Amino acid sequence: MENTKASLKKDWQELKKEHPKIRIKNAADKLGVSEVELVATLENATRLNEDWPGIFIDIENLGYVMALTRNESVVHERKGEYHNISFNGHAGLVLDPNIDLRIFPGQFGFAYAVPVENPRGTLHSIQFFNKQGVAAHKIYLMNEEHLDDYSNLVEKFSHEDQNAELKITPAPPTKKEDTSTTIDREAFLQEWSELQDTHDFYGLLRKFKVDRTDAFEIAEGRFTQPVENSTTEALLYKAAEQEVPIMVFVSSGAVIQIHSGKVENIKKMDNWLNVLDSEFNLHLRDDHISRSWIVEKPTVDGIVTSLEIFDAENNNIATFFGARKPGIPELESWRELINGLKPKQVLS
Incomplete structure (x- = not known):
């Protein structure tokens, strides 16, 4: 194992000579390994327990940190503090106006404390990876006054064997079968119409054993509407221009990270669609967007409308809502904004 780690470290060093600014995620992709395998070669990285x-x-x-959650198509960065942290069975919550997370710890495989060097100095981080070694969630210390607290955390949760083998689980097959042909469509749409909460939608999909995008196809014209893949860009620019507070959900599979609030500084750079605000950054590869849907879900507070975007393999990239809390109806300003993004012929 040590020979393998030494060989990988050497390969990474050679790659960095050719590409000095390459990010670790891209380096792992080029070397054909997982990101956590590269992290494990760092002499100053400390493996944490489970x-x-x-x-x-x-x-x-x-204290004040930056939380980062990403998938293959988007990076979601939010600054704030972790408060109201709880775990119950298979799920955990961080409930703060700034750091808002849904955590599925059963998806985690590894965690490391990693000092990251950059032009501004050393960023101290805690990094979680899934069982395939893919980054699931990262936390960066923003206040050096908490360096002692960081060191205490690393010491407290340090893995007893820093040289323990990384047991990487192969990724499951990504090919998805068409689940829309065997479903009782009438019963499915009836139960959709009876939803009481947006969270009930997950249970609806499980009950009828239907994939999310297949469900949207079944409900097209009643609860869903396909839209152009440029709709995300239009939505962000309009939300900024009209000062409509929104919610942006991004999932790594192990963590869902949520931004709630206004967006201000929208910048398009090549294939990257960016939100560059002081407390919230979003970096989205808009050339990865393959399908986009406007979706309506009934709730006890009225209809809740979202824009959901997917890649070519029907993996969810991100979901956008109007900012709201349970018990409060959807913002009229959001509803007007999202209706303005629908094709004219389908407007009611």
Whole structure:
């Protein structure tokens, strides 16, 4: 194993000579390994144990941080503090106006404390990876006054064997079968019409054993409407221009990270669609967007409308809502904005 780690470290060093600014995620892709395998070659990285709830609860002591969650198509960065942290069975929550997370610790495989060098100095981070070694969630210390708290966390949760083998689980098959042909469509749409909460939608999909995009196709014209893949860009620019507060959900599979609030500084750079605000950054590869849907879900508070975007393999890239809390109807300003993005012929 040590020979393999040494060989990988050498290959990475050679790659960095050719591409000095390459990011670790891109380096891992080029070398044909997982990101966590590269992290494990760093001499100053400390592997943490698998007490996922314990680590998250202690992260509250780190004060003001930057939380990062990404998938293959988008990076979601939000600054703030971790508060109201709880775990119950298979799920965890961080509930703060700034750091808002849904955590599925059963998806985690590894965690490391990693000092990251950049032109501004050393960024101290806690990084979680899934069982395939893919980055699931990263936390960057923003206030050096909490360096002692960071060191205490690393010492408290340090893995007993820093040289333990990384047991990487192969990724499951990505090919998805068409689940729309065997479903009772009438019954499915009836139960969709009876939803009481947006969270009930997951249970509806499980009950009828239907994929999300297949469900949207079944409900097209009643609860869903396909739209142009440029709709995300239009939505962000209009939300900024009209000062409509929105919610932006991004999932790594192990963590869902949510921004709630206004967006201001929207910049398109090549294939990247960016939100570059002081407390919230979004970096989205808009050339990855293959399908876009405007979706309506009934709730006890009225209809809740979202824009959901997917890649070519029907993986969810991101979901956008108008900012709201349970018990409060959807913002009229959001509804007007999203209706303005629908093709004219389908407007009611």
